[in-house]
Amino acid sequence: MFKKIYTHLKNNNIDCYSIGQHEGKCVKPYVVIKDMGKAKTNNSVVYKKMIELYVYYPLGNYSKVESFVNEIEEIMTSLSFKESYEATPTIIDDDKKAYLTRLSYYDGRKRSV
Secondary structure, three states: HHHHHHHHHHOOOOOOEEOOOOOOOOOOOOOEEEEEEEEOOOOOOOOEEEEEEEEEEEEHHHHHHHHHHHHHHHHHHHHOEEEEOOOOOOOOEOOOEEEEEEEEEEEEEEEEE
């Protein structure tokens, strides 16, 4: 699932990284992809693959954060991924000198254990 999302984001001109890969401060928008593993559904033999996207945007450009997040959401929808819960409020990551929000998705296809 990571590879599919990574490739699709890259093909849509989005800089993306796996967790722990990006170094230094945020100088242009990017996304960090974190595989969250499986979550069981109400049916104990069916699970959903979970993923979180950490969206970073350089400080000083707050008015552009929402449109970048919307772009990421559209890309994820085109892959048939569904929101697992609403995005977190935008905060400031002092180390990266960036605005940060988290998006959470799951693969819409159910799989047996």
